[in-house]
Amino acid sequence: MAEExxxxxxxxxxxxxxxxxxxxxxxxxxxxxxxxxxxxxxKVEPHCGYIHRGIExxxxxxxxxxxxxxxxxxxxxxxxxxxxxxxxxVEKALDIEVPERVKVIRTIMDELARIASHQLWWxxxxxxxxxxxxxxxxxxxxxxxxxxxxxxxxxRLIQSFYCPGGLMADLNPNFQKKVKDFIVYFRxxxxxxxxxLSGNIIMMERAKGIGKMSKEDAISYGMTGPSGRxxxxxxxxxxxxxxxxxxxxxxxEVLRTEGDTYSRYMVRIDEMRESMNIxxxxxxxxxxxxxxxxMKPIIKLPEGEYYQRVEAARGEFGVYIxxxxxxxxxxxxxxxxxxxNLSALDTLTRGHKIADLVAIGGSLDYVIPDIDR
Amino acid sequence: MPFTFSxxxxxxFTQWIDVTLRGACSPFWAVLWEMVIVGxxxxxxxxxxxxxxxxxxxxxxxxxxxxxxxxxxGPYGFFQTIADxxxxxxxxxxxxxxxxxxxxxxxxxxxxxxxxxxxxxIPFAKGLHPIDLNIGVFYVMAISSMGVVGILLAGWSSxxxxxxxxxxxxxxxxxxxxxxxxMSLIAICVLAxxxxxxxxxEGQRDLWFIFKGHFPAVTAFIIYMIAATAETNRGPFDLxxxxxxxxxxxxxxxxxxxxxxxxxxxxxxxxxxxxxxxxIFWGGWMPLHIPGLESFNHVxxxxxxxxxxxxxxxxxxxxxxxxxxTFPRLRIDQLLNLEWKFxxxxxxxxxxxxxxxxxMGWQIGL
Amino acid sequence: MTNQELKDSILKIEPxxxxxxxxxxxxxxxxxxxWHDLAQQLKGNKELAFDYLFNLxxxxxxxxxxxxxxxxxxxxxxxxxxxxxADKQNPQIPTICDIWRTAEFxxxxxxxxxGIQFTNHPDLRRIFLDEEWKGYPLRKDYDPSVNTI
Numbered sequence: 001m002a003e004e005x006x007x008x009x010x011x012x013x014x015x016x017x018x019x020x021x022x023x024x025x026x027x028x029x030x031x032x033x034x035x036x037x038x039x040x041x042x043k044v045e046p047h048c049g050y051i052h053r054g055i056e057x058x059x060x061x062x063x064x065x066x067x068x069x070x071x072x073x074x075x076x077x078x079x080x081x082x083x084x085x086x087x088x089x090v091e092k093a094l095d096i097e098v099p100e101r102v103k104v105i106r107t108i109m110d111e112l113a114r115i116a117s118h119q120l121w122w123x124x125x126x127x128x129x130x131x132x133x134x135x136x137x138x139x140x141x142x143x144x145x146x147x148x149x150x151x152x153x154x155x156r157l158i159q160s161f162y163c164p165g166g167l168m169a170d171l172n173p174n175f176q177k178k179v180k181d182f183i184v185y186f187r188x189x190x191x192x193x194x195x196x197l198s199g200n201i202i203m204m205e206r207a208k209g210i211g212k213m214s215k216e217d218a219i220s221y222g223m224t225g226p227s228g229r230x231x232x233x234x235x236x237x238x239x240x241x242x243x244x245x246x247x248x249x250x251x252x253e254v255l256r257t258e259g260d261t262y263s264r265y266m267v268r269i270d271e272m273r274e275s276m277n278i279x280x281x282x283x284x285x286x287x288x289x290x291x292x293x294x295m296k297p298i299i300k301l302p303e304g305e306y307y308q309r310v311e312a313a314r315g316e317f318g319v320y321i322x323x324x325x326x327x328x329x330x331x332x333x334x335x336x337x338x339x340x341n342l343s344a345l346d347t348l349t350r351g352h353k354i355a356d357l358v359a360i361g362g363s364l365d366y367v368i369p370d371i372d373r
Numbered sequence: 374m375p376f377t378f379s380x381x382x383x384x385x386f387t388q389w390i391d392v393t394l395r396g397a398c399s400p401f402w403a404v405l406w407e408m409v410i411v412g413x414x415x416x417x418x419x420x421x422x423x424x425x426x427x428x429x430x431x432x433x434x435x436x437x438x439x440x441x442x443x444x445x446x447g448p449y450g451f452f453q454t455i456a457d458x459x460x461x462x463x464x465x466x467x468x469x470x471x472x473x474x475x476x477x478x479x480x481x482x483x484x485x486x487x488x489x490x491x492x493x494x495i496p497f498a499k500g501l502h503p504i505d506l507n508i509g510v511f512y513v514m515a516i517s518s519m520g521v522v523g524i525l526l527a528g529w530s531s532x533x534x535x536x537x538x539x540x541x542x543x544x545x546x547x548x549x550x551x552x553x554x555x556m557s558l559i560a561i562c563v564l565a566x567x568x569x570x571x572x573x574x575e576g577q578r579d580l581w582f583i584f585k586g587h588f589p590a591v592t593a594f595i596i597y598m599i600a601a602t603a604e605t606n607r608g609p610f611d612l613x614x615x616x617x618x619x620x621x622x623x624x625x626x627x628x629x630x631x632x633x634x635x636x637x638x639x640x641x642x643x644x645x646x647x648x649x650x651x652x653i654f655w656g657g658w659m660p661l662h663i664p665g666l667e668s669f670n671h672v673x674x675x676x677x678x679x680x681x682x683x684x685x686x687x688x689x690x691x692x693x694x695x696x697x698x699t700f701p702r703l704r705i706d707q708l709l710n711l712e713w714k715f716x717x718x719x720x721x722x723x724x725x726x727x728x729x730x731x732x733m734g735w736q737i738g739l
Numbered sequence: 740m741t742n743q744e745l746k747d748s749i750l751k752i753e754p755x756x757x758x759x760x761x762x763x764x765x766x767x768x769x770x771x772x773x774w775h776d777l778a779q780q781l782k783g784n785k786e787l788a789f790d791y792l793f794n795l796x797x798x799x800x801x802x803x804x805x806x807x808x809x810x811x812x813x814x815x816x817x818x819x820x821x822x823x824x825a826d827k828q829n830p831q832i833p834t835i836c837d838i839w840r841t842a843e844f845x846x847x848x849x850x851x852x853x854g855i856q857f858t859n860h861p862d863l864r865r866i867f868l869d870e871e872w873k874g875y876p877l878r879k880d881y882d883p884s885v886n887t888i
Binding site: 048049052054056057092216217219220221222224233234235240304305306307309316318320322331333335339340342343344347372373 | 761762763764790791792793794796798799807809813816820839840841843844845848852866867868876877
């Protein structure tokens with residue numbers, strides 16, 4: 001009974017908790033080490049690398065056609081945009097002008113992928129907040145886009161549909177009709193999202209004023225995509241550095257200035273509407289022509305450095321290629337939007353509660369394979 | 374005493390059992406036998422209701438979420454939860470090395486026993502009422518607030534930080550919402566002039582209390598529904614288990630049948646608060662009577678009390694499920710704000726208004 | 740600002756910098772000891788205002804290691820590529836994560852894969868690989884067999 005009882009100082013007691021690598025709300029194998037004081041988060045330290053596959057190293061021994069298939073595996077929810085970055089970089093290096101048809105189809109595909117990605121984000125955001133029903137509503141609608149993808153590209157998630165010089169295959173004859181049907185359907189169904197979650201008082205209470213990020217900080221952290229635009233950082237690559245057919249369509253860059261979780265949420269919801277606008281402008285006038293230009297079986301980029309930026313669903317995705325004139329790149333770097341957004345997580349969550357951390361994480365919408373690469 | 378059985382009044386039937394038993398053995402043994410009969414009946418009832426509430430929840434949630442729900446085991450998946458129970462029974466009970474063994478094993482029993490005890494005071498039908506305590510409302514309240522001890526023990530003894538956080542949340546939540554539950558029930562006790570559940574039911578012979586008590590009764594009902602949902606740790610107040618934040622909260626470390634105990638207890642608590650709401654606000658087994666409409670009242674009387682009781686309880690349970698599958702979860706500080714800043718002051722004022730109405734004799738139907 | 744104007748104003752700040760126009764962007768090469776001061780100017784100067792670092796890449800050039808910074812101005816939308824190189828034996832480059840916060844993670848990544856030491860970095864650890872990992876995998880002379888399990 002002579003054991004000494006040590007009473008720790010109650011005020012100064014921080015506990016550290018491992019959130020992940022297996023945790024329902026980290027959306028993958030991300031590990032966050034939290035320092036908690038009661039429920040308050042004092043510090044968040046992300047530990048990445050649980051699904052690091054060394055893609056940048058692998059690219060150094062692969063041809064450009066092969067690399068396309070690796071980019072799908074980065075941010076698998078914006079597989080099309082990631083493909084496009086590499087394809088555009090290669091085409092720019094070789095001075096290849098792709099047919100108009102390819103540009104338009106790529107634009108439509110990118111926007112469909114963006115809608116699908118935001119739908120899945122909506123599902124998981126609802127689930128992070130504890131509203132499980134959102135998950136099924138979102139997935140129900142996402143299925144329809146995946147069906148469209150499946151018909152044309154042959155697969156549902158990682159399509160590898162673009163290749164240097166054009167597309168892997170031509171459109172399915174049903175494509176236009178199905179896309180139009182989808183737009184009609186989704187315009188009708190999107191208000192349901194607002195009814196279920198956006199306008200919900202509990203959701204607003206939990207999201208408004210939580211995880212504030214000023215515009216300057218957002219730029220400094222390189223927070224792009226809807227997360228950056230929620231802070232008023234005008235960072236839409238489609239607007240500032242147009243590629244595909246984005247210079248031919250009219251669309252608004254969705255910007256909000258509050259910089260909290262709710263504004264990041266609303267930016268994504270509004271972006272789905274903008275994406276539908278873009279698709280509607282293009283779907284009826286897809287130009288006829290080839291779906292690809294003939295490329296040499298082995299692509300050798302001339303010596304030099306090439307950078308291509310595209311707007312993926314989560315932000316600015318970039319590919320930096322250093323070529324020494326070989327069939328493999330000398331060095332290839334992927335600028336992943338999630339990696340930069342994740343770096344802001346500590347600043348965003350400091351002083352909030354665990355429940356807020358989950359909501360903020362949901363609003364950043366990170367895809368772990370893109371962080372780890 | 375001759376054997377009588379009626380769906381409208383179980384008094385004769387239960388009296389017959391009592392008289393027969395007393396005739397066959399000494400009073401001590403007769404009471405003991407009655408206890409055994411009631412206990413066994415309740416165990417069976419508990420298991421069946423618990424299992425089928427789980428089934429109902431899964432079907433309701435599937436319906437809300439555009440899904441089919443369980444449909445493989447038996448027709449419409451009717452035996453799904455039984456299969457689940459067998460699975461849970463056969464699973465290994467993992468013991469945590471650094472856990473406090475005694476408390477860790479004790480916690481699920483505390484939780485399940487409290488939910489079992491509360492069932493005793495519920496009047497199921499006329500004459501089908503295990504113990505008619507003169508402080509029935511008080512008894513149910515007291516017993517159901519014991520459950521938090523089990524949850525706190527479970528969270529603390531698991532030696533897991535997630536469990537601890539879940540248990541602490543749960544403790545804060547249940548203790549504060551207990552007040553609102555009590556206050557809203559007191560408002561009705563004032564109206565009924567009694568805490569005895571049978572008297573409360575009898576008091577609603579001419580009109581249910583929710584109609585009788587003007588708006589304070591409606592306010593009390595709404596507050597009761599919110600607070601009772603919170604007290605049973607169900608969504609949108611399921612912070613104690615908050616899947617997306619704390620994995621599974623206080624029962625993260627439990628497995629097998631011990632986990633099933635927590636799970637069943639949650640559903641039984643839901644059943645108890647729902648039947649309490651049905652009894653106190655909606656007249657329990659009392660049919661819907663409207664003063665002045667004699668023929669209508671006779672038609673309503675034709676439906677057996679058990680059906681009335683079950684129907685009302687099921688409706689309230691469905692409302693609670695509807696809550697859970699529609700709303701996102703609150704944060705802990707918002708949850709406590711809601712209770713201390715809104716529900717509790719409103720219920721206190723509500724009691725005063727109710728007392729005033731009763732004092733002036735302004736109840737509807739008097 | 741056009742590339743020529745950029746050139747002039749940067750040379751005014753740092754005369755030793757070497758600027759040449761690449762296929763796509765303006766390239767700027769600067770010595771590593773001058774880099775941190777120049778970086779502050781690039782962001783702080785009202786006319787340049789390179790406030791957005793959109794990429795940071797570590798490269799193994801064979802005999803030297805280098806870091807490539809892609810900078811953009813969110814007001815003027817001009818882009819510049821800055822290259823800083825370091826000795827392979829003792830690669831030291833000043834950190835810029837006090838200027839562009841996003842560099843903190845990017846520099847940890849470059850350290851992880853190429854072993855570039857960013858001086859004054861607040862928390863320079865491996866970010867993806869284990870702490871016990873031997874060698875730096877994106878170096879051209881990396882031998883993968885040392886880490887076989």
